[in-house]
Amino acid sequence: MRSLDISGRPICDTSEAYVIAEIGHNHGGSVARAEALFQAAAAAGASAVKLQKRDNRSLFTQAMYNEPYTGAHSYGATYGEHREALEFDRPQYLHLQQVARALGIDFFATAFDLPSVDFLAELGVPAIKIASADLTNTPLLNHAAKTGLALVLSTGGGSMDEVRRACDEILPLNPRLALLQCTAAYPAVPEDLNLRIITTYREAFPDVVVGFSGHDLGPELSWIAYALGARVIEKHFTLDHGAKGSDHHFSLDPDQMTALTDGLRRTQAALGSAEKETGAREAAAIRKMGKKLVAARDLPGGHVLTAEDLVCKSPGDGIKPYRLGELVGSRLTRPLAADDDLRTEDLVSPSDVTAA
Known part of the structure; x- marks a missing residue:
């Protein structure tokens, strides 16, 4: 039976959903705001909170790092300055790790480069997320797989051949994988989601836990994803849809995150048994x-x-x-x-x- 363990929590076909509140850079570079997001996510019933980790100097070309970046959501005059303003260092990660532990919620991050994989592994996170943009980055996939940590891989923008190649890179080294259907559109409309791919993944990778990373508005379509077999559900999370930053407008707020987790539990209960018999209430x-x-x-x-x-x-x-x-x-x-x-x-x- 397909199964994945994160922090002692089993994720499998019969389990409830493992819900990741993707904070990303919605903290705006503020540790205090990150703490508030952690607290709100835990109160809303999320299983985990997630940030994004980048080693900006090694990740971007010098030209991209230095290019002007002065839009409404910018935190710096150049793209490099913008990204650095949103990056937390080791002491800040250690502090947030303690905050998450006290709240009883998992904490990890997306690694965008090899140094960030090493940073997170040394920090002792329970899992590492790989973003859709790195589905074809086999050196990164290989490096992350060798940590032995649970890997959560989004597949937005990829072809089935690219998904198979990524799994072929990871699974011989590390079977602890969750494969997430995702659409790399921000926001994604229902017609973009192709939730049937959840079934395709389940059939193609019978030993792999399958999930859904949704950039759609609201919680409702994640309930359908669970019904189709997705057991890891990732949604962006914010305290304010109107805050500065490019992700807030399609993120769930605390009330929506609560609706998501409550609805997932109701969906699990409604799916019930595959055996048809007269129920006690009938x-x-x-x-x-x-x-x-x-x-x-x-x-x-x-x-x-x-x-x-x-x-x-x-x-x-x-x-x-x-x-x-x-x-x-x-x-x-x-x-x-x-x-x-x-x-x-x-x-x-x-x-x-x-x-x-």
């Missing part, structure tokens, strides 16, 4: 509205039953109507009044009647 209604076979009129003992001797009436607490055909030809061992129940002990079977 019994009273089925008795009241169901039907049984009773005598259509007064019948003497020794009478051999015909179809006209029996009718279907409520309540449904006797012999089921589908047995009508097998009872025709049986002989009564006692007289019945109209509407009397038929009981198997009052009947001699047709074969015994014929033999006699």
Whole structure:
């Protein structure tokens, strides 16, 4: 059975959803705001909070690092300054790690480069996220897999061949993988989500936990993803949709995150069992509205039953109507009044009647 363990929490087909509140850079470079986001995510029922870790000098070309970046969401005059303003250092990560631990919520991050993988592994996080943009970055996938940590891999913008190549790179080194269907659009509209790919992944990778990283607005479509078999659900998280930053507008706020986690639990409960049988809550209604076979009129003992001797009436607490055909030809061992129940002990079977 497919299964993944993160911080001692089993994630499998029969488990509840593991919900990641993706904070990303919605903290705006403020540790205090990150703490507030952690607290709100924990209160909303999320399983984990996640940041993004970059070693900016090694990640970007010098030209990209130094290019002007002066839009409405900028935190610096150049793209490099912008990214540095949003980056937390080791002491800050250690502090936030303690905050998460006190809240009883997992804490990890997306690693965008090899130094960031090493940084997170040395920090002792329970998992590492790999972003969709690095689906084809096999050196990064290889390096992250060798940590032995649980890996959560988004697949936005990728082809099935690229997804297979990524899994072929990771799984021989590390089976602890969650593979997330994702659409790299911000926000993504329902028509972009292709949630059926969750089923495709489950069939193609029968030993891998499958999930959904949603950039859609609101929590509702994640419930469908769970019903299709996604057991890791990742959604961006904010305290203010109007705050400075490019991710806030499609992130869930605390009320929406609470609705997400509550709805996922209801979805799990509603899926229930794959075995079809009468449930305890159904019994009273089925008795009241169901039907049984009773005598259509007064019948003497020794009478051999015909179809006209029996009718279907409520309540449904006797012999089921589908047995009508097998009872025709049986002989009564006692007289019945109209509407009397038929009981198997009052009947001699047709074969015994014929033999006699």
